[in-house]
Amino acid sequence: MKVENAKISATQFMFSIVIFIRSSSLLSAFFFSITKQDSWLIVLFGTVVCIPLLWVYVALAKQYPDKSLIQINDEVFGRIGGKIVSVFYIWFFFTLTTLNLRDLGGFVNKSIMILTPNTVIISIFIILCAWSVYYGLEVVTRYSIVFTIISTAILIVSILATFNIMNFENFLPIFHQPVNSYIHGTHIISTIPFGELVVFLMIAPNVEGKEKGLAKYFYGGFFIAALLILLVILRDTAVLGNMLEFLSLPSFEALRLATLFETISHIEILFAVLLILFLFFKISILFYTSILAVSHFFKIKSYRPLILPASALIVVYSITIFENVIMHTTISRGTAPFFWAFIEMILPFITLMVSYIKKAIKKAAGSSKEASAA
Amino acid sequence: MKQISRLFILASVIAAILFSSGCYDIRELDRVSIVTGLAVDKAEQPGNIELTIQIGKAGALGGGENVGAPDEKPVQLIDAVGESVMVALESLRNDNSRILFFQHNQVLIIGEDQARTGIIPYLDTFMRNKESRFEVWVLVSEGNAKDVLETEMELDEVSAVGIAKMIKNHTETSKSLGVRLLDFLSKITERSASAVAPIIKIIKEEDIHRLSLSGLAVFKKGQMTGKLTEDQSIGFSWVMGDLKGGNLSVETEKGSAQLAVMSSSSKLKPVFNKDRLQKMKADITGKFIIAELTGFKNMKIEQVIDLLKKGAADSIKKLVMDCYKKSQQLKSDIYGFGSYIYKYHAGRWKTIEKDWDAVFSNLALEVDIKVDIQDTGKTGKSPEMEGIR
């Protein structure tokens, strides 16, 4: 099908990574309550922890340039093993889409539309994402550059606006938290925003010019995103200080206080629209990868007919996944990071190792064949 | 035709979802009453609070030519009694035709007697409610907060908006210190758990009542422990280092002067000897411009400036020490020394934290002040000084 080999340029790939990571960071309420005013350190630790992780992804992509993650599994673990591993991934992609949808529903419900039920917001949004996925990957990633430029501009404006109420003593005391909370924070940030880059292994085959090396773009996108998240968190800590752990939407509250030239005082709607744009972007990428994964899993030609039933399933799944918001936060802070870590770090690592071993065996077998042939 | 009919079905599905589930959050402006001011007072029955809400009547306030009858009061006051803010609000709802809309609330005024008994439980609703905003100004009223909301201001129809403007102007000239809900809450929940809020009182002259801001109310762990006078609150601002305006009167034996404060800054430094907190050192620098000179008969301007520098330093010290004594009396560390020590010397803070009140109440404060008089205004010499025959 024509859509299958929709090519996206390397820069679009890089900037879609930036937006992908930034969108989950805007709801960075997870680790604020754990590490309070040292949250910006967590971002640094998370970046350091994720560099080897990225190296694994890039190595995998280079190993099998035009194979998506699911096809790599089939190749590395053989038919049955590959299928089992792929089921994990497919379930992981579907759950990520649903969790992000719930985040969006929760955010819109909390900030803009208090009375509209969550499901309505989610079902409208999933229709929008389904429509964009119907047109294929090309459409979604085309806007990544524009979105990034707009978002950085708005971020800078928001920093300027809140500059006069920033108080830089809020960052102190540094390093006075129990060590456990630092580990917990780093664990969360390296699985929720940064670890989700495993999704991009599904998109890597569609990138033009990947022979020239995807590493430059993978790392570039990652570091830009890490820098932007750092800025967001620095701004929130400086403005809110010790009120951080009370608020469930820190960035939103911080912007509510921002006053620009006295008259334009409520720029949090700007933040809300920006978040909706980002989450649209992230959810349609996730939705695209989950359907692509299913279509590669069953080796069917085109994924388009699957879009409608999959979106219906996701809407229903998002209702049943958690009863309420509190459960959502406790589980995703408590145990989810471990399971995500298993899927995002350990599985790709094993795949890489197995593929190296296989190559070594083949080389040995090959050389022995030459030896016997010669 | 097949393709078009398929498209049509999809479109109808989307439209159906849209319309059937839309219009949840609609709030037409004419079915909403806009809350501009909130007052919390102690009710007669013990344990209850009296909540007064000031609502701006759009009809009377709207610009353009369709302003209502001239004598119609632009503001409507409704009040209710309940154990907590939410209970009071609920009782308000059933007898009010319109939905209460808190997004535009300007001012939260707490009655003095309610402040003395404690306000923490009531502040929680304001933090949690989606509609409440953190940049609301917090005020303490002498007497009942209800009367403050009732008094009319000549310039602004809606008195709450007027009060907000007054606070903004006063903070700029730092006659008094405007405190937003966010600062108030963060100070109260901080290590030193004490905060300040400006006091507003009604001055009754014959028939017209005027509102005026004077002094600061001191809070410790959510309870009001005392009041600071005008001068004491200026002393407080000197130590906090955010004095931006107002003027300082200086008396010397040769003459007196008024110095306009251009800017001020202060650095706090705890001094330890063998991890026992010995004293707090605050070095304050102030930049002034001479606003008024009287006396200093036939002296040179340089001599006058030296004299003034010494005089200014002494008067600031007097103000600061006077306010510090009062805060020690009230046992509330409004300067945030506790949280300062926690931030910069977290290790030592653990030891002091337990009996911080005792430590604070007899902690010595050493102040050294650097005065910098930048300019003498338009004229160098005053008429009485040397050179005038």
Next chain:
Amino acid sequence: MMLFILFIFIVIFLIDFPRLIKKKQFKILAIYCCFYSLALVLSILILLDIPVTSPMVLIDSLLKSINLSY
């Protein structure tokens, strides 16, 4: 509410099913049906508000049992 959900499912069914049968891609049709039925069953369960245990809760309890959680 029930009628509304059923209406949506019927419409989804109407849109895709005939086309797939005409194109005789039975593999896609199989996956389509399993997604479709899963969604239908789940939604009916919700409507009759029968508590559905979500996989996340299962994993949570599993991980807690081997106390691998914060």
Next chain:
Amino acid sequence: MFNFITKKLKYGLRRAQESKVETADVKSNKEIEELPITGRLSADLELTRKVMGTSSDIKIHEFRYGTNSELKGALIFIDGLVNSDMLTQGILKPLILGKNLNSYQKESIAKTLDTVKQTILCSGDVTEKHLIGELVESVLSGDTAFLSEGFDKALIISTKGWDKRSISEPQTESVVRGPREGFTENFRTNTALLRRRIKSPNLRMDHLTIGEKTDTNVCVAYIEGVADPGIVETVKARLKSISADAILDTGYIEQYIEDHPFSMFPTIGYSEKPDVVTARILEGRVAIIADGSPFVLTAPMLFIESFQSSEDYYIRPFHASMIRILRYLAFFISISAPAIFIALTTFHQELIPTTLLFTIAAAREGTPFPTFLEAIILVFSFEILREAGIRLPRPVGQAISIVGALIMGEAAVSAGLVGAPMVIVVAITAVASFAVPEQTDSAAIMRIILLILASSFGGFGIAVGFLGILIHLASLKSFGIPYCSSLTFNHNMQDSFVRMPLWAMTKRPKGIANEDIIRNDMQIPPSPVYQPPSNE
């Protein structure tokens, strides 16, 4: 790709049916047109009369010529289409008065035909035709046919020359600075206007005729080597595949050959000014000129083009860039202003400063309709006013739209039917929507979509609406080139948001032009050379 195939299927189907119907009742006419010209003058004339019918403007003039006027000849032409003095001076006078025919008369009939063609007829374009059908066709398109006893061929002399509208300034795209010439309905004038501007030999103008009944001749103009051959071929293929019976305006052609008939965005640009069309052809696009329509289509059109007016390139770059950014802003306002106003006043009142909120609330106090209904009423009444303003003759039109807006707005507000702020918002939308002429129709549709979304979901609805529009835009392709490519910073950005100075715009748009990308490699700003007056 998908709907391209279905379109092909449908055409094939329809062509098959039509050809069967056609032959049933007009058999006789088709048959005659295939007949060759016999040479017996009376018979040939009889046949042409049968085919052409006896309408008043078809003139058949029989006369005798030759040295002592013994040869019988006839001229067939359509009165009004033919330039009469050319007919008389160029053809009749030399034939009848010309004397030197006698020497060849005797040898052979063909010889005389050649001499008549070469020596006597003083007209540049003379061709020979054998069949009656061809003769009829050329007579209908304004030439004169010369038949003579004994000649089995007809001489077609081009005498086109009907009175046509003179080149005047187009109403739709009026410009302050820049050429004011506009295309006219006459086909040749339009092609001439282009030729005059692009004198390079590789400007190709391929000719086609479309439409069963009208047979309008259409020409595809492009520059060999600059335009992408792929696009040129697609345009030609699509034009050939049109099976309509009438092409009265290029608008017909546009709807037949555009990529996305269901989208509200035009994917084929049109213009009435030759300098605009020339600029686009130089950028590698293909122009389609149709006879009888002053609007010339330019094939691959990008979303950016509707924001570029020809004037931007004639004035200095800074002011031009400012105006262009203003246009984007105006387009954004014209789409979303009513929607945002509704979202603010009914959903997120906290965003409006307090004092302003009271004025809006006061204005809303008396009005009976909910804000959403009020907005719909005003937006539609504005559309009606705009339409009335265009349809009525020019002087009355202006008056109607101004009077209408003022009086209606004023009366509605004072009667308390509609809130004053809403009237202001809709007025701003109206004014803003004139800033981007090409997109007024798509803006009108988007405005209503966003209005409905905003009234049901507020800010969230607007965000969803915008995303929907962005998706739709990204999915559109105009002749294979992504519709909003430069909007998303993919292709060169030199001319989309801000117009770079002319000397810096060295590359042609990447997607459209395929070779000869570099226009002129002068990257450095022009330094004025001061030539001292040479007074030895």
